[in-house]
Amino acid sequence: MSCVTALIHQASGIRQRGPNRVITPTEVSFDTLIMTIVLTPYWSNGVQKLKVAHQPPAKPKHGLTPPTLDDETHATRCLLQLRSKDKNIEKYIYLSMLKEQDPNMFYRLCLRYMSEFTPIIYTPTVGDACLQYSHIYRRPEGLFISIKDKGNIRNVIRNWPKLDEARISVVTDGSRILGLGDLGVNGMPISIGKLSLYIAGAGIRPWSTIPICLDLGTNNQKFLDDPLYLGLRRKRAAGEEMTEFMDEFMREMSLAFPKLLVQFEDFSTDAAFLYLSRYRHQYPVFNDDIQGTGAVVLSGLINAARLSSQASGRPITDHRILFFGAGSAGVGVAMQLMSFFTLNGLSEEEARRRIWLVDSGGLVFDKRGKLAEHKKYFSRNDYEGPPITDILEIIDYVKPTALLGLSTISNAFTPSVIRLMAALNPRPIIFPLSNPVRLSECSFHDAVEHTQGTVLFASGSPFPEEEHEGRKMYPGQGNNMYIFPGLGLGSILARATSVTDSMVEASSLGLAGALTEEEHAMGLLYPRIERIREISAHIAKEVVRAAQKAGVDRSTELRKLSDQELLEFVQSKMWNP
Ligand SMILES: O=C([O-])CC(=O)C(=O)O
Numbered sequence: 001m002s003c004v005t006a007l008i009h010q011a012s013g014i015r016q017r018g019p020n021r022v023i024t025p026t027e028v029s030f031d032t033l034i035m036t037i038v039l040t041p042y043w044s045n046g047v048q049k050l051k052v053a054h055q056p057p058a059k060p061k062h063g064l065t066p067p068t069l070d071d072e073t074h075a076t077r078c079l080l081q082l083r084s085k086d087k088n089i090e091k092y093i094y095l096s097m098l099k100e101q102d103p104n105m106f107y108r109l110c111l112r113y114m115s116e117f118t119p120i121i122y123t124p125t126v127g128d129a130c131l132q133y134s135h136i137y138r139r140p141e142g143l144f145i146s147i148k149d150k151g152n153i154r155n156v157i158r159n160w161p162k163l164d165e166a167r168i169s170v171v172t173d174g175s176r177i178l179g180l181g182d183l184g185v186n187g188m189p190i191s192i193g194k195l196s197l198y199i200a201g202a203g204i205r206p207w208s209t210i211p212i213c214l215d216l217g218t219n220n221q222k223f224l225d226d227p228l229y230l231g232l233r234r235k236r237a238a239g240e241e242m243t244e245f246m247d248e249f250m251r252e253m254s255l256a257f258p259k260l261l262v263q264f265e266d267f268s269t270d271a272a273f274l275y276l277s278r279y280r281h282q283y284p285v286f287n288d289d290i291q292g293t294g295a296v297v298l299s300g301l302i303n304a305a306r307l308s309s310q311a312s313g314r315p316i317t318d319h320r321i322l323f324f325g326a327g328s329a330g331v332g333v334a335m336q337l338m339s340f341f342t343l344n345g346l347s348e349e350e351a352r353r354r355i356w357l358v359d360s361g362g363l364v365f366d367k368r369g370k371l372a373e374h375k376k377y378f379s380r381n382d383y384e385g386p387p388i389t390d391i392l393e394i395i396d397y398v399k400p401t402a403l404l405g406l407s408t409i410s411n412a413f414t415p416s417v418i419r420l421m422a423a424l425n426p427r428p429i430i431f432p433l434s435n436p437v438r439l440s441e442c443s444f445h446d447a448v449e450h451t452q453g454t455v456l457f458a459s460g461s462p463f464p465e466e467e468h469e470g471r472k473m474y475p476g477q478g479n480n481m482y483i484f485p486g487l488g489l490g491s492i493l494a495r496a497t498s499v500t501d502s503m504v505e506a507s508s509l510g511l512a513g514a515l516t517e518e519e520h521a522m523g524l525l526y527p528r529i530e531r532i533r534e535i536s537a538h539i540a541k542e543v544v545r546a547a548q549k550a551g552v553d554r555s556t557e558l559r560k561l562s563d564q565e566l567l568e569f570v571q572s573k574m575w576n577p
């Protein structure tokens, strides 16, 4: 049993489903996919509904468009319209409308200007879009299932217009959106944003995606008091009530969409662990915050540790990793990082000893008292002293080579913290991973300045490049957006019955190995995001292979393909705008 599995205790009575019938991964030919779904909102009896057109949009008749409208110039026009807006939220709204009215143009621009678009359609602006969702709402997008639908979820799901096309759904309950807390039904834009990246980054067909927000109520009083709030005005369902709802939801999803992969997103920590362990051997499902973030950080750490060890002369297995933050993302990453050490020859126990957790009570250790279940595995039994809460004292005690922030405490890595890391290490690894930008534990600028440019840096949200003593320095973005598109695509193409730890690890190693010579020379920890399609194809190929090794693939005919053929197959399945 791997460490991830060991930590996530299996829900009792759930058996692993073996490979069963063989089905070609995508049964709809590429040509037929030229047809476009147009989600057209219309009003009837005061209720907004979705209408789906299956035909390609008719070419407008002569005279119905301006005389010299051509695609290329129009792309420039759209880009200029976007750039003319000074507020990011305005840009978000503009792009959301563009996506609805002209999806091809939206995705074409998205791919062409990836590093300009991702901070708008995704982190950090998507965080603002969530905060303001009930105010900026314009049109329905995605599927809403509320706790009031319990007992009737089947019928709600079956209202989704394209039942047979669905391949991937991002599902949130809005209980912990990025680092912003419980946003209730305002969490929908996070599901939408992730799926836009699936489409742009992995070429999943737009009409195969379902953004879902489960409205279980909210404990956000500000929202409950807001007359414009779009969700149920009740406190969040929890415990039994939530689990019954989730069981019904997952069962009905698998019945309605037999080829669908579910990505859980931004559930509060306990729920994230609970439902991942409950369903992961029964349905194809993964948790982006636990496994996706874990995989992306493992990948960045592999590349950072190599550079750090080159500078210090310390063996790779000597790294000491301190986690500041022990929620779902923190512990998820810690579990994934176990394989950093085990792949380098350490035993599970030795690997566990190289990781320290810090939560709101300070250093996590056995003698401190009662601990949340998910923290126990990493709790230290070799520390006997009084609780230590001061981060400088903790660093002084642990002497970490890598400091990872998943705390959502903005600027927790003060100049003194950064300087101490630099004093301990010739090339300190500092990853402030909290999202969005304003919750980051430190900025790239501070990290560069207070380490005299020696830092090996990755953050969850994007930061601008820095110059240090005439040298350009590039921040890594250790965001799960590098992982989930390829992990999802690979799982879908393999028609995996479940997403195994080995598939997640394969996605991580695939990403770590994707750096080009030029990117290595630039000192990058992650490939440039412009290469996302190439990276996703490579990751997907690795994930398919891992699924085959684990025996969870149903597209068994892919086993016969050589690596090159498999890569070409993956690429041939990508939708192009
Ligand atoms: O959405 C992102 O940018 C990364 C992520 O999953 C999170 O912070 O919850």
Ligand SMILES: [Mg+2]
Pocket (backbone or CB within 6 Å): 178, 265, 266, 288, 289
């Ligand atoms: Mg997330």
